[in-house]
Amino acid sequence: MKKIYLDYNASTPVAPEVADAMLPLLTYFYGNPSALHWAGGPVKELLQQARQQVADLISCSPSEIIFTSGGSEANNLALKGYFYKNRQRGNHIITSKIEHPAILNPCKFLEQMGAKVTYVSVDRYGSVSPEEVEKSITKETILITIMHSNNEVGTMQPVKEIGEIAERHGIAFHSDASQSVGKVHIDVNELKVDMLTIAGHKLYAPKGIGALYVKRGTELEPLIHGAGHENGLRAGTENVLLATGLGKACEIANIRMNTQQVKELTDYFWTQLKKEYGDKVVLNGHMEKRLPNTLNVSFVNRVGQDILSSIPNLAASTGSACHSGSIELSPVLKEMKVPEHxxxxxxRISLGSDTTIDEINQVLHWLKEVI
Structure with missing residues (x-):
């Protein structure tokens, strides 16, 4: 029986064009991009091209793109790097209670280093209130970090409004856009962000590569000290192989971001579920202000993991954490005040650019058999 993958928010396959772009770096282009001889020059050009491709997708200068090993490192560089470099100006950070662990855990670490962190709440749709963010600002606030969209329920945050608040108060603003880049249009200038995180394996690039947009003039302390790679913010010979993959993936997303097509399939899925199960199925997250590919639904009085375990040919996920045979409510849904039952x-069903209506219908059939 055909296996169906609907867990694109967890990771995407590497696009064929991305693999093709990387292949020459496994064979012919092997020089160090810092070398001044014939072997280094072409590799440096490929690195510059990749930086330009990433920058073009989010409308910034290539000099503002710092390549990292992924979204987690980019988030850590943004938070720790900014705090260490600017702690003489204050020690207060504002974030939300539903951030990814790659934000929440660095915040907890920084609290041990003397930071004070305010974790703002969300409403029943998983949305942060810009007003609550502004009310949390103190004279010691130096950084605000709010995700662009929630990886679990897909709710997109009012990042532009929060960016305007941060700009008005002279506070640096970072947004973890790992789940959004490549799925929806992002312009860092419109969003008023000073830093923005990109994760390669969420947009058809390989795992192990990401980037941090750092607005010109934003000062960070590097996490890795050494030679002056990546504008002095990340020492170590650049991984041109993976950077080329990320660059190509960003170029593809810039040319053909099929947001509407994916949204129509996601909406169709939800319509069919509602038609079949009525009040016994509930949408988690915002109906409109969410990622076009993401559908987080609850089957009332059931256990999501049990349902997925009964459909071994479906790759999807649940936000519930399993520990020693017990299952706990997802922290995100808990913060959204979703009842335990x-x-x-x-x-969480998350679609990709290659998802077909036949696959959706097959999954609907499987769900009906189990439920």
Missing amino acids: VGMGAI
């Missing part, structure tokens, strides 16, 4: 039945 609803939240325990949550399943």
Whole structure:
């Protein structure tokens, strides 16, 4: 029986064009991009091209793109790097309670280093209130970090409004856009962000590569000290192989971001579920202000993991954490005040650019057999 992959928010396959772009770096282009001889020059050009491709996707200068090993490192560089470099100006950071662990755990670490962190709440749709963010600002606030979209329920945050608040108060603003880049249009200038995180394996590039947009003039302390690679912010010979993959993936997203097509399939999935199960199925997150590919639904009085375990040929996920045989409600749904008898039945379906209506219909059939 055909296996169906609907877990694109967890990771995407490497696009064929991306693999093709990387192949020459496994064979012919092997020089160090810092070398001044014939072997280094072409590799340096490929690195510059990749930086330009990433920059073009989010409308910034290539000099403002810092390549990292992924979204987690980019988030750590943004938070720790900014705090260490600017702690003489203050020690207060504002974030939300539903951030990815790659934000929440660095914040907890920085609290041990003397930072004070305010974790703002979200409403029942998983949305942060710009007003609450502004009310949390103190004279010691130096950084605000709010995700662009939630990886679990897909809710897109009012990043532009929060960016305007941060700009008005002279506070640096970072947004983790790992789940958004490549799925929706992002312009760092419109969003008023000073830093923005990109994760390669969320947009058809390989795992192990990401980037941090750092607005010109934003000062960070590097996490890795050494030679002056990546504008002095990340020492170590650049991974041109993976950077080339990320660059190509960004170029593809810039040319053909099929947001509407994916949204129509996602909406169709939800319509069919609602038609079949009525009040026994609940949408988690915002109906409109969410990623076009993401559908987080709860089957009331059921356990999402049990449903998925009964459909071994479906790759999807649930936000519930399993520990020693027990299942706990997802922290994100808990913060959204989703009742336990609803939240325990949550399943996240995330579509990709190659998802077909036949696959959606097959999954609907499998769900009906199990439920």
